[in-house]
Amino acid sequence: MKYLHLDPSFSPFDSSIAFEAFTFNGGEPHIKILEPISDQITITHRINSFEDLGFILVATDALKRMGVKVIKLFIPYFPAARQDRVMVAGEPLSVKVYADIINAQQYNEVIIFDPHSEVTPALLNNVSVVNNYAFVKKCLETIEGDVVLIAPDGGALKKIYKVAEYLGGIEVVECSKKRDVRTGQLSGFRVYEEDLSGKHCVIVDDICDGGGTFLGLAQALKDKNAAKLSLVVSHGIFSKGFKELTTAFDQVFTTNSVRNLQEEGVVQIEVVG
Ligand SMILES: O=P(O)(O)OC[C@H]1O[C@@H](O)[C@H](O)[C@@H]1O
Numbered sequence: 001m002k003y004l005h006l007d008p009s010f011s012p013f014d015s016s017i018a019f020e021a022f023t024f025n026g027g028e029p030h031i032k033i034l035e036p037i038s039d040q041i042t043i044t045h046r047i048n049s050f051e052d053l054g055f056i057l058v059a060t061d062a063l064k065r066m067g068v069k070v071i072k073l074f075i076p077y078f079p080a081a082r083q084d085r086v087m088v089a090g091e092p093l094s095v096k097v098y099a100d101i102i103n104a105q106q107y108n109e110v111i112i113f114d115p116h117s118e119v120t121p122a123l124l125n126n127v128s129v130v131n132n133y134a135f136v137k138k139c140l141e142t143i144e145g146d147v148v149l150i151a152p153d154g155g156a157l158k159k160i161y162k163v164a165e166y167l168g169g170i171e172v173v174e175c176s177k178k179r180d181v182r183t184g185q186l187s188g189f190r191v192y193e194e195d196l197s198g199k200h201c202v203i204v205d206d207i208c209d210g211g212g213t214f215l216g217l218a219q220a221l222k223d224k225n226a227a228k229l230s231l232v233v234s235h236g237i238f239s240k241g242f243k244e245l246t247t248a249f250d251q252v253f254t255t256n257s258v259r260n261l262q263e264e265g266v267v268q269i270e271v272v273g
Pocket residue numbers: 082116152153155205206207208209210211212213214
């Protein structure tokens with residue numbers, strides 16, 4: 001197996017086959033594969049825009065025209081994974097829009113990392129899911145104290161109990177929040193445990209976007225006397241920056257599934273397929 005790393009700063013496997021890529025003045029992505037290639041290629045990329053998706057599509061076409069028989073795709077963060085249901089009439093089912101485009105390429109395997117829900121893998125053909133167990137384990141190796149895992153909401157419960165079991169039965173504390181479907185406003189953070197004195201509370205979730213979920217929860221955990229707080233999120237979007245998060249948490253952990261980070265107070269662990 002050889003790899004075509006479309007973003008040189010994201011190369012989770014061995015070295016990439018050589019290529020030239022650029023965007024035409026009109027905005028269209030273009031690629032030229034430069035070396036004789038193997039029968040089996042895995043394309044890797046991080047999709048943060050339609051342009052990123054465009055590069056994947058033109059690269060796939062180029063490889064097919066060169067006669068590559070087995071083409072796989074490694075996209076750790078699946079775009080629009082949270083738009084996995086229509087909440088209000090008039091909205092699209094965006095995750096299916098992306099899944100249909102990916103499926104149309106007929107990849108031999110599509111590898112994704114810690115999807116938001118079971119909808120994405122259900123929509124994709126030939127999908128392999130890399131779970132967050134190894135990532136969480138690596139983070140916990142550097143976290144000290146009497147650790148409890150914190151499930152921020154109902155959506156996180158199923159996964160967190162599996163992680164806790166994988167890690168030898170770490171205690172889980174369940175929490176909940178309310179999100180207004182129209183405004184996105186968060187409120188009503190609840191922690192279903194009376195006293196967290198002496199505990200190092202480690203929130204485990206798939207995505208940190210604006211961070212409101214985790215800042216609200218951090219306060220609720222402090223109100224229950226949590227001794228220390230860490231945040232472990234597979235996909236670090238961090239759309240509102242880091243300042244408040246790195247102030248509220250002793251440590252923040254994420255992977256490079258969305259982008260490379262060099263922020264003080266944030267530990268980045270490489271995602272591998
Ligand atoms: O509060 P922010 O960081 O914006 O959003 C992240 C949360 O929203 C959910 O979909 C994620 O699974 C996570 O619980």
